[in-house]
Amino acid sequence: MHEVELKRRSAGALSSVLPDTQAARFEAAAQQAGRRLEGRTVWNLSSTESGGGVAEMLHNLLGYFLDAGVRTRWLIVDAGEPFFALTKRLHNAIHGASGGPFTAADHAEFDEVTARNLAPMTELIRPGDIVMLHDPQTAGLVDGLLEAGARVAWRSHIGRDTPDPASAQAWDFLRGYIERADAFVFSRRQYAPGWLDRGRLWLIPPSIDPLSAKNRPLTPSESMTILAEAGLLVDGRMVVQVSRWDRLKDMPGVMGGFRLANPPGDVHLTLAGPAVDGVTDDPEGAEVYAECVRVRAGMPDGIRDRVHLASIAMDDIERNALIVNALQRRATIVVQKSLAEGFGLTVTEAMWKAKPLIASAVGGIQDQISSEHTGVLLSDPANPAEFAAALRRLLYNDLAQARLGRAGRARVLEHYLDDRQLIQTGDLLESLAAIPEVQPSAGAGASR
Numbered sequence: 001m002h003e004v005e006l007k008r009r010s011a012g013a014l015s016s017v018l019p020d021t022q023a024a025r026f027e028a029a030a031q032q033a034g035r036r037l038e039g040r041t042v043w044n045l046s047s048t049e050s051g052g053g054v055a056e057m058l059h060n061l062l063g064y065f066l067d068a069g070v071r072t073r074w075l076i077v078d079a080g081e082p083f084f085a086l087t088k089r090l091h092n093a094i095h096g097a098s099g100g101p102f103t104a105a106d107h108a109e110f111d112e113v114t115a116r117n118l119a120p121m122t123e124l125i126r127p128g129d130i131v132m133l134h135d136p137q138t139a140g141l142v143d144g145l146l147e148a149g150a151r152v153a154w155r156s157h158i159g160r161d162t163p164d165p166a167s168a169q170a171w172d173f174l175r176g177y178i179e180r181a182d183a184f185v186f187s188r189r190q191y192a193p194g195w196l197d198r199g200r201l202w203l204i205p206p207s208i209d210p211l212s213a214k215n216r217p218l219t220p221s222e223s224m225t226i227l228a229e230a231g232l233l234v235d236g237r238m239v240v241q242v243s244r245w246d247r248l249k250d251m252p253g254v255m256g257g258f259r260l261a262n263p264p265g266d267v268h269l270t271l272a273g274p275a276v277d278g279v280t281d282d283p284e285g286a287e288v289y290a291e292c293v294r295v296r297a298g299m300p301d302g303i304r305d306r307v308h309l310a311s312i313a314m315d316d317i318e319r320n321a322l323i324v325n326a327l328q329r330r331a332t333i334v335v336q337k338s339l340a341e342g343f344g345l346t347v348t349e350a351m352w353k354a355k356p357l358i359a360s361a362v363g364g365i366q367d368q369i370s371s372e373h374t375g376v377l378l379s380d381p382a383n384p385a386e387f388a389a390a391l392r393r394l395l396y397n398d399l400a401q402a403r404l405g406r407a408g409r410a411r412v413l414e415h416y417l418d419d420r421q422l423i424q425t426g427d428l429l430e431s432l433a434a435i436p437e438v439q440p441s442a443g444a445g446a447s448r
């Protein structure tokens, strides 16, 4: 278990990009959280500090909580390859892809890693502290932390709109671990398994920080310099997808659709993701990347040279973020052709940059994009012809590009910046803080 160094982020600076009433609401909520959580520490636990949406979001959001005067800390669970292979199977199964069945040996592995991580945690936390556990990797810690006197919320950043046998297997595996948490947080109502107590359910979609290296304004020449230094500048229009190298992001399908669209010769496709040794909780990455290299190699001359696989180093997170920012800003069209998606922060990021999106109608992407208004939704993400047709249509329509981009940005401003998430999370934390302490009664021992 190790701790992530958090940097304070100025709530006042965030306010400055918001309309006045939105800014006032945000500042009032931040001050209130500071007051009501005084004397407690809010712990966050997750499985990685870089690469992927959860890590991205926590750096920013927790920085604003620090600024609001909330004592906030972030720890990373300590685990090895077998554990991450298991949690990746759980992740895939929750999305409805295969992953199960989950066996007694899987439980044994899960329990062993959990016990190893619980011991140092119980040394650190004090009764009354609040712990936010993120995703399946941390699910095993719920009971131990409750016993240590903490208020515990478990948050799933993933889910599936309609349960299927694979997702049911994953939730069966997790149920006994998470069931007693004080609160559950999901990005969408549909994601919460049916057995979960609705009275403890909170719906908090993710959000982005408009001031982070990932999203802050860049001039066209700054973007060009950043991309030139990274060896990613191309001479022509760019179609871009940024994702982890994960099967559910369907990078090979984006290449297939691009080929089918047969776009004009000045149009390039850039698929960008973290260097495959960079995301430590994602063992599938190297395989998927290798598959993309193979698919690209099999493309005909004249298309292949315009398809670029960018593997971006993760050792310098700031640099990585600036490269992603520049790619998104330089893009003519941004794509997120995921087969499944918890929320889709890359979609939010591109909408904030006023880019026209072509994205699959899956998971949280459907909350962000209303088709033909704030982007274009693909009704069948697995159909390359639908993607190819949307791409061709949009490439030839500058007016539609601008219109979709403007509407997308407005939607993000209103719903998906960190002010909204800070307000909701503040409410959750305050309600956890208000749970009465359980006093150990003589002879009976403490129980919850």
Ligand code: UDP
Pocket (backbone or CB within 6 Å): 051, 052, 053, 054, 056, 214, 242, 243, 244, 272, 273, 274, 275, 312, 320, 321, 324, 342, 343, 344, 345, 346, 347, 349
């Ligand atoms: N990301 C990044 N560098 C990369 C690839 C992805 O910083 O090379 C970021 C991306 O900008 C986004 C996050 O990782 O902020 C991915 O979040 P999303 O919700 O789209 O998908 P997830 O990875 O959580 O499934």
